[in-house]
Amino acid sequence: MAEAIISGLLKTQTVSPLNITATNLENTERLESLKKRYQIKTTHSRIEAIKEADVIIFAMKPYGIKECIKEIKPYCNKEALFISILAGIPTSYIEDLLEFNAAVIRTMPNTSASIGLSATSMSKGAYANHKQMEYAKELFEAIGSVLFIEEEKQNAATGIAGSGPAYFYYFIEAMYIAAEEANLTKNEADSLIKQMIIGVGKKLESTNKSPQELYQEIMSPKGTTEAGFKILEEEQLQQHFIKAIKRAIQRSVELGSVYSHKIE
Numbered sequence: 001m002a003e004a005i006i007s008g009l010l011k012t013q014t015v016s017p018l019n020i021t022a023t024n025l026e027n028t029e030r031l032e033s034l035k036k037r038y039q040i041k042t043t044h045s046r047i048e049a050i051k052e053a054d055v056i057i058f059a060m061k062p063y064g065i066k067e068c069i070k071e072i073k074p075y076c077n078k079e080a081l082f083i084s085i086l087a088g089i090p091t092s093y094i095e096d097l098l099e100f101n102a103a104v105i106r107t108m109p110n111t112s113a114s115i116g117l118s119a120t121s122m123s124k125g126a127y128a129n130h131k132q133m134e135y136a137k138e139l140f141e142a143i144g145s146v147l148f149i150e151e152e153k154q155n156a157a158t159g160i161a162g163s164g165p166a167y168f169y170y171f172i173e174a175m176y177i178a179a180e181e182a183n184l185t186k187n188e189a190d191s192l193i194k195q196m197i198i199g200v201g202k203k204l205e206s207t208n209k210s211p212q213e214l215y216q217e218i219m220s221p222k223g224t225t226e227a228g229f230k231i232l233e234e235e236q237l238q239q240h241f242i243k244a245i246k247r248a249i250q251r252s253v254e255l256g257s258v259y260s261h262k263i264e
């Protein structure tokens with residue numbers, strides 16, 4: 001995710017490579033390759049990375065945030081803007097760890113960020129101001145769209161749009177399996193499935209029709225689609241899918257409470 005953000009910021013010339021420093025935990029090879037590909041600065045020292053930064057983006061796994069902030073806190077610029085892409089982690093937790101009135105913004109992008117098509121949701125912490133929100137929006141527009149939402153809705157946004165692409169890829173995988181079993185070659189399947197998915201996305205974008213209207217349009221009486229739908233309904237696939245999304249949302253809540261319980 002961090003690379004997708006870096007790549008978007010550079011492609012849109014939102015930030016100069018000279019003003020980006022990437023760091024990670026231990027993977028030197030990865031930092032070298034980022035440096036070579038994007039001409040950004042890299043360092044293994046998280047303190048060096050953040051010391052003079054006016055924007056700090058947290059993009060590690062949620063369980064890493066506590067240790068990270070503990071390490072960098074004494075060196076942080078108190079005027080900096082802190083942006084988190086961590087699933088579940090509340091802005092209040094980051095503010096508490098930093099132990100000053102830090103401007104914190106919580107975001108939830110998705111992997112389509114790597115092609116500039118993320119659907120990112122963004123919420124304000126207690127001390128971030130309007131100007132900082134607008135600035136963060138500008139940064140994240142380099143990787144797609146940005147929607148401002150209240151922080152209590154971020155877990156829902158995480159289950160829907162953060163995890164969402166994975167569920168679609170899973171269904172698309174099923175299409176490839178069915179295509180192969182029906183003797184389509186890989187190239188034939190690629191050509192049909194990819195364009196079909198692009199068409200669905202663009203159609204959805206260009207119409208006011210509901211998803212139900214759209215699938216009903218496809219279903220001729222006693223036709224192929226209707227025959228397939230009967231199986232989906234018998235298996236209660238839609239209910240299972242709703243259950244899966246609800247579980248993802250719940251997991252985001254859990255991540256927030258597991259990793260952001262009382263601070264020592």
Ligand SMILES: NC(=O)C1=CN([C@@H]2O[C@H](COP(=O)(O)OP(=O)(O)OC[C@H]3O[C@@H](n4cnc5c(N)ncnc54)[C@H](OP(=O)(O)O)[C@@H]3O)[C@@H](O)[C@H]2O)C=CC1
Pocket residue numbers: 001002023024025026027030046059060061062064067068085086087108109110111162
């Ligand atoms: N994957 C997704 O679709 C999305 C993920 N997110 C969120 O983004 C975050 C990252 O996910 P993802 O990119 O998939 O994970 P990755 O494992 O690909 O990347 C995590 C990176 O964080 C680095 N890291 C870990 N701890 C520290 C630390 N203390 N200081 C600096 N760097 C650190 C790791 O370094 P090293 O390689 O050296 O271990 C690694 O480069 C998660 O919090 C997730 O919730 C949000 C939206 C979508």
Ligand SMILES: O=C(O)[C@@H]1CCC=N1
Pocket residue numbers: 087158162163
């Ligand atoms: O699975 C996860 O926890 C992260 C957050 C959203 C997408 N990936």
